Amino acid sequence: MRILASSSAWVFAFVSVAAVACGGNEASAPPPQAPAPNTAPPDMGSKPAAVAPASGPALRLADNDEGMWTFDRFPAERVKKLHGWGPSKEWLDQVSQRAVKLAFGCSGSIVSPNGLVMTNHHCVSECVSQLSKKGRDYIAQGYYAKSEAEELKCPDFEIDQLSGVTDVTSRVEEATKGAPESEFHAKQRAVKAVIEKECATSDAVRCDVVTLYNGGQYHLYKYHRFQDVRLVFAPEFAAAFFGGDPDNFNFPRYDFDISYVRLYEGNKPAKTEQHFRYSAAGPKEGEPIFVAGHPYKTERLLTVAQLEYVRDVEIPEKLMRLSELRGALIEFGKRNAESKRIASTELFDIENAIKAYTGRYQSLVDKEFFARKVNEEKRLRAYAAAHPDLEKTVGDAWNAIARAQEQYRDIHLAHGILENAHVSSLFKLARALVRAGDEIPKPNDQRLSEFNDAKLPALKEELFSPAPIYDDLEALELESYLTWMRAALGTDEPAVQRALAKETPAGLAAALVRGTKLKDIKVRKALFEGGKAAIEKSTDPLIQLLRRIDGDARAVRKTYEDTIFGVVRKNGELVAKAHFAAYGQTTYPDATATLRLSFGELKGWEERGKPVPPMTMIGGAFERHTGKEPYALPKRWLDAKSKLTATTPFNFVSTNDIIGGNSGSPMVNKEGEIVGLIFDGNIHSLGGAFGYNAANNRCVSLHSAAILEALDKVYGASRILAEIK
Amino acid sequence: MRILASSSAWVFAFVSVAAVACGGNEASAPPPQAPAPNTAPPDMGSKPAAVAPASGPALRLADNDEGMWTFDRFPAERVKKLHGWGPSKEWLDQVSQRAVKLAFGCSGSIVSPNGLVMTNHHCVSECVSQLSKKGRDYIAQGYYAKSEAEELKCPDFEIDQLSGVTDVTSRVEEATKGAPESEFHAKQRAVKAVIEKECATSDAVRCDVVTLYNGGQYHLYKYHRFQDVRLVFAPEFAAAFFGGDPDNFNFPRYDFDISYVRLYEGNKPAKTEQHFRYSAAGPKEGEPIFVAGHPYKTERLLTVAQLEYVRDVEIPEKLMRLSELRGALIEFGKRNAESKRIASTELFDIENAIKAYTGRYQSLVDKEFFARKVNEEKRLRAYAAAHPDLEKTVGDAWNAIARAQEQYRDIHLAHGILENAHVSSLFKLARALVRAGDEIPKPNDQRLSEFNDAKLPALKEELFSPAPIYDDLEALELESYLTWMRAALGTDEPAVQRALAKETPAGLAAALVRGTKLKDIKVRKALFEGGKAAIEKSTDPLIQLLRRIDGDARAVRKTYEDTIFGVVRKNGELVAKAHFAAYGQTTYPDATATLRLSFGELKGWEERGKPVPPMTMIGGAFERHTGKEPYALPKRWLDAKSKLTATTPFNFVSTNDIIGGNSGSPMVNKEGEIVGLIFDGNIHSLGGAFGYNAANNRCVSLHSAAILEALDKVYGASRILAEIK
Incomplete structure (x- = not known):
């Protein structure tokens, strides 16, 4: 299962x-799938030598399920x-x-x-x-x-039951038109927040703008929420x-x-x-x-x-x-x-x-599987290269994505550990509370995406959930996380120093679990409703930990979103365009x-x-x-x-x-x-x-x-x- | 450290x-190291286009430490x-x-x-x-x-102090001359056992035949053993x-x-x-x-x-x-x-x-590092290709090694788990005892290499070591191993069925630790000295476990040694020959x-x-x-x-x-x-x-x-x- x-x-x-x-x-x-020799995509027939270098036209669904x-x-x-x-x-x-x-x-x-x-x-x-x-x-x-x-x-x-799907591609694309890579993600995030908010007319309505075809299409999914x-x-x-x-x-x-x-x-x-x-x-x-x-x-x-x-x-x-x-x-x-x-x-x-x-x-x-992916990419790039207009728009997209991956190799540990790790229930609650204080007062379209108005019902359900929290398990998970953080980022890393100071991972984890009051839903409600002021006054050790490292976590998230994710997203759209050009929209996203x-x-x-x-x-x-x-x-x-x-x-x-x-x-x-x-x-x-x-x-x-x-x-x-x- | x-x-x-x-x-x-443009190896100067396709001659030590x-x-x-x-x-x-x-x-x-x-x-x-x-x-x-x-x-x-080194290359090569790949390892193992035994005239002398230059040379190292x-x-x-x-x-x-x-x-x-x-x-x-x-x-x-x-x-x-x-x-x-x-x-x-x-x-x-290795190999293969006599002997060696790696991908789990895993102290002792009973009666040159006469002093020291063994740690390690075995090889695998029967990993591990007497050095001595007959009669549950899976473990070891290791070793020697031809023996093994x-x-x-x-x-x-x-x-x-x-x-x-x-x-x-x-x-x-x-x-x-x-x-x-x- x-x-x-x-x-x-x-x-x-x-x-x-x-x-x-x-x-x-x-x-x-x-x-794409294994090539079927007899059914070349329409655009590809004319230049077989240039666009289908290996075993005939690729990127077509085979006759299977x-x-x-x-x-x-x-x-x-x-x-x-x-x-x-x-x-x-x-x-x-x-x-x-x-x-x-x-x-x-x-x-x-x-x-x-x-x-x-x-x-x-x-x-x-x-x-x-x-x-x-x-x-x-x-x-x-x-x-x-x-x-x-x-x-x-x-x-x-x-549980959500789908009630409708709307194409919002042109509205999303309009918002990011001409945006440099470093602003691409922020602009897209903002327009999505606006669209989702318009749609979510009550807590019983859930609305998600979904990216299809790697950015070739954007659809608004509307659900009845239970x-x-x-x-x-x-x-x-x-x-x-x-x-x-x-x-x-x-x-x-x-x-x-x-x-x-x-x-x-x-x-x-x-x-x-x-x-x-x-x-x-x-x-x-x-x-x-x-x-x-x-x-x-x-x-x-x-x-x-x-x-x-x-x-x-x-x-x-x-x-x-x-x-x-x-x-x-x-x-x-x-x-x-x-x-x-x-x-x-x-x-x-x-x-x-x-x-x-x-x-x-x-x-x-699996070498065979990987070689297939390499060949598919070669063929699509050859196709683009053979069509000058397309090449001009999308030619560098693969290289741009590759460069972003190289950059990501440098920061992935910091990003994965400080911003993007699954740590524990209490850690997650504390971070959400700390950030809610900063984010919710901002205009809807400038917040971190998980704090958009349209996302607030889900956030609140999580924040005020009566699901049990187990101290021993929390201590284990927090210790494991802090140990990992120190080992992977190094004792001398400022964020690690801010997190641990002179404590050990085990010692800090135990103190956090012993000292925090976040298991109490009322305490969480008070911190949420009290906003930034309540967070700043809080002496809860877990809130304080999350505050100490929030600057580091936000910084690496911003670097990631501006210089990596945005680049990948923008150029991913271009790769999708090449794909549409070669094969149309006759397949599935x-x-x-x-x-x-x-x-x-x-x-x-x-x-x-x-x-x-x-x-x-x-x-x-x-x-x-x-x-x-x-x-x-x-x-x-x-x-x-x-x-x-x-x-x-x-x-x-x-x-x-x-x-x-x-x-x-x-x-x-x-x-x-x-x-x-x-x-x-x-x-x-x-x-x-x-x-x-x-x-x-x-x-x-x-x-x-x-x-x-x-x-x-x-x-x-x-x-x-x-x-x- | x-x-x-x-x-x-x-x-x-x-x-x-x-x-x-x-x-x-x-x-x-x-x-090899980063190429130094001005110092081509002697053989390579004459055909630069063919043998040094990329950035000049490779495989030379750079001017560093x-x-x-x-x-x-x-x-x-x-x-x-x-x-x-x-x-x-x-x-x-x-x-x-x-x-x-x-x-x-x-x-x-x-x-x-x-x-x-x-x-x-x-x-x-x-x-x-x-x-x-x-x-x-x-x-x-x-x-x-x-x-x-x-x-x-x-x-x-x-602790061993080196007392002398002898070149035994010709003797080792003589023994494997003309041997098919499937017998290469067995023959080499046999001649090494003979050489080591001749040398090890007392328990205070340790002798190892060592492979240098990937099989280009074999040296006998003789030590004073403390x-x-x-x-x-x-x-x-x-x-x-x-x-x-x-x-x-x-x-x-x-x-x-x-x-x-x-x-x-x-x-x-x-x-x-x-x-x-x-x-x-x-x-x-x-x-x-x-x-x-x-x-x-x-x-x-x-x-x-x-x-x-x-x-x-x-x-x-x-x-x-x-x-x-x-x-x-x-x-x-x-x-x-x-x-x-x-x-x-x-x-x-x-x-x-x-x-x-x-x-x-x-x-x-690291893509740069890996690309360097890929280029070095390309250059060496190009060098071989440019020298027909060499190519005839060594040309297929890289492909043969690659094929063996592919085969190893299929059996590496069985080999790693059944034959080659670090399990626990007791497991290691039990396996050594079970196999000693089978191996030691054989002629010296036909035994599994770790039972050669020259290796027996080390084996005995390990078997009869008073080092403490901790039940709880043994149980943890045995359970972890058995769990891994079942998950990786599958519940339906015959070796897994033989190991576990209807038991759970935790249950069997606990029963093994509870039931075994192998912590007692006297018991180990008696089983070692009693040989195969004593092992067969033993009701020790750990001895019985190792007996149950010994056929499976030996079978996968044999497959590995005959069809993979031997191939890699024999063809590794050929790659070494290409290397010697290109660069001489002026470098280190x-x-x-x-x-x-x-x-x-x-x-x-x-x-x-x-x-x-x-x-x-x-x-x-x-x-x-x-x-x-x-x-x-x-x-x-x-x-x-x-x-x-x-x-x-x-x-x-x-x-x-x-x-x-x-x-x-x-x-x-x-x-x-x-x-x-x-x-x-x-x-x-x-x-x-x-x-x-x-x-x-x-x-x-x-x-x-x-x-x-x-x-x-x-x-x-x-x-x-x-x-x-």
Whole structure:
């Protein structure tokens, strides 16, 4: 599992210089694929020698299931050609209204007229953990609300339902026209803030300006926002994540990675006329199946210099940091049962991120894959070079991006550590409070982007969330962070001196946790409402720490935004222009956490010469059961064994092109029925961040038959079954 | 500090496919440097267009202090030209007799007629830790033997003094002549075993056949072996490693990283007529200074394909593994004071290894550095291509090595985990016992190389060492290893199934530690002496585990040795031949843990545009003192502050070309006096594994004036001072 994508989770805790701004959701441009010799793009036929130097024209989708398509450009004809059936506009409209977005980085689907939403267990596990207490461990035991009254509000949750998309490209481009690279980002940020504010007419409306095609297009996504979301059902962690970390991103699998939550409005279940029904049969071999969800980010048009940065600097550094935290949390969890429970959610995210980055890394150090990216870039640059007008505009873009990457190598540590690190809950709260004091009094369009008016509801929800904060875990994370800071930046670095003075990382971390009052929501409210004056007067040691290093952090952020991000963004737009010139807009944009539809079919793959069958059965779970974590089925499953049909399909793989953020997406058939629930991809799917490989890129789903059978026979969840049937 | 190189320590726990066999000490070929336009190698002048395609002839030492020279080819004339003075043969002979090798990967020097040896604290810290017990923590308190009777035997130590070097190239080459690649390694291993056995006429003689110039030469190194080595003096860890991990591999530094041990023979101090004296003045600016020591390994003639493997696979994987263990050990150390003490030595090695690998990695992802390596290879291949006879013999060698690297990518995980991992003390003992039972009955030349007759004394010392073993640490390390094995190889892998069956990594690790009797030396002796029959009958769970996976481990080792290592070795010899043809043997071989001499001068460098001065003073340590680890000077130093001269030089940097294994090397002046003690290199020196960069590669030494002053005024070590003066 864990193709989740959360801006607060590890996978996306650092943003790549490649294509992502500090605020989240950004885009690069459409993904080329293996060249198809017989179908040159129109512009390229005339100068084959110059523009297609190697094995014929490139940058064309191969005849396979590649693509995370926007609904307005969905290639229905193509799907029909490949799979014998293509969706109508009505089909597309209905599916798009039934798919929802979990704000912190998952997908979901509406499955009843009363706001019931299906998603993955791992998409709600943070809520499940927050609702747990000593002796009431819903992660271990699972949770099932037998009545509406037992549906528990998730402390820190938001689900958004898309209500409209508007093209705002010309307005955004107008604002940055003629801007030098160093001002490009600031100007773009400002116009986006204005547009988003105009759109967000109430707290129940969420508006995001999204970059598509690497800056070729800007769209305004408008959502109905639900912040009252309540937990209805979650299975035991041991069932949801059977096989644990060793089986994660692998197949065969036997995971019941599902949960149900409900949308509330005005303290009542929301009315949701548009909703999916389930297919008891599931996917049939050969028929087309579709995934509607919110893939968070792909970077399929990164330049080679950007890919080298990701390969040589970004991923290895992240993997080291994550590995160290993994080791620490495993040991931390051995202190006692409570520490194990506290560590488990974080550990789970970290192990998932380690696998996710490892998969991406493996694609980048795959010489064949990397050579393909190098060749694609060569071809596109040759195409530009062969068209003088284009060359004049975009010719230097690749070099400019490469120079920015070189500069980023110099400051990435300072940027990553001082400004862009995932540290701990308290650290994050303290920084948000310190900066809110400075930012909110400024005009909307001059603030750091996360303080735009349109972003304030989300900010407030986070600031005043009753989610529990654990002192021991905070101390561990703060110490680890301060140790890392000192080691990576050096004892003599002024920011390090300002942070630590004569203290040790362990000593300071302990003092911060002991002294801070930020666990108290009232204290946070007072600091937020008191603004800059309250912050300046505060004697809270964590507030004081964040104030001491805020100048350093802002300075490196500014350097990054002005001299690196802006350059990459502006020149990325130019690369996108070259791409449009060569191939038109007939393909899909990179994933940007917006609603997409991918298509495919049930299909296994070959792993080291051996075929991997596409489906497992419920009986297999009992065979794999050892009685010990992570292969220990929960008691409910063991008790229900005789009632279950061993041959009921459990998990399956298909060729749909997905990525992190698609967790919880419904898999639907041509009747628009749910045949499965996406919860993972195989290890090869992770390289999908940079390109789709039809041979072995597979997504992993929970089969609809297993959902229906286990809800009934294992969980006796008659209330849910009655509602979804 | 920590330019230590230990075959049992983390830095060298995995061997690179590049140039190292399972037995240790191996070599590649001489290191090119920045091209010097006016001095083309003789063969290259005639065909400049073909053989020197880019910026003129390459592969020539620049006019700088590069080189870890063997004493028989030391470039005295060159040093004279650069530094105004070059050593005579007498000078070289004397220095070579006074330098010793610490068998597990450090260097040392004889400094009295009674066997007194100076080395680093971090080279004896394992012994210091082993001699410590609860309430008697010599790591924290330091140790000083006020009389001979108080000199404590290190449980597990060996120091070797070189007694002769013989060229055995023709004999080795004869044995592998005409052998196919798949048999190359086995045949070479066999002839080396025969040669070493002939030479090792008693347990007091150690003999190693060493590969030089990547297989261009094979030399037999014969040593006088001392296994009775006793601790005389060690300072407090806090003084030796002042600045700790954050300052490690950085400068300015203030470390008193020194220790003294004594060689014993027949239970009496050994007589050592040849010994160094100290210079009270230390190094003067502009005068040449020399490092005599045992650099463990450089790989300056790796092919580009090998460097890519190291960059893309080997180092990132190691850094992840080490980082995870680092996190675990830091948390483990928080259980209580004893666990902190137990974890500290291992943690120290791990943090050191992380920095060491990080430094190397940084050089490989430095685009300029990597491009230099690519160009050097292009030039050498062009040179070969321009000489038909040479091309016929060596033309395919680079491709063959590249193919082997590709194959290694497929099996490196299985090889690294099943055969080649650093796991834990008990695991290592169990494997050695299991294999000894199989190997020792075989003819000497057919055994796995570490069981050759010539290696048995070292094996026995390790097997029967009284070094303490800590259950909790063993459990942590075994669990971590088993978890890694399952995650990396997959739950369904037969070797993983054989190792774990239905157990969890944590459960099996706990059961192994609970059940094994291998902590008892008598039990180990009985199993060793009882041979295969005793091993087969043993119910010890750790012996049984190692037996269960031994077939898998041996199989992957054989695949590696036959299809990868042998290919790399054989073709590496061919690359060396091309190198000799182009440049002769006028340069130095890669480091191979044999005695070398490097030259240089006191000199700072520029770091991000700012000059780093070459020397610190004792007063600076007191300024850096915060009272908290790792910046807490021990009480003895604080008490002595008023007696110390603040302006006495403390640590200094110089241009000498060194690498891991040089830890503890004496730095000597032209009078042959000790002016310093090597204990570290700066971060840039770590890339020295692949090439020397004169601009910023620096080694770090403890100044002789600080040694003499602190022994007197801080430690009152009058017995040592009397002996060395």
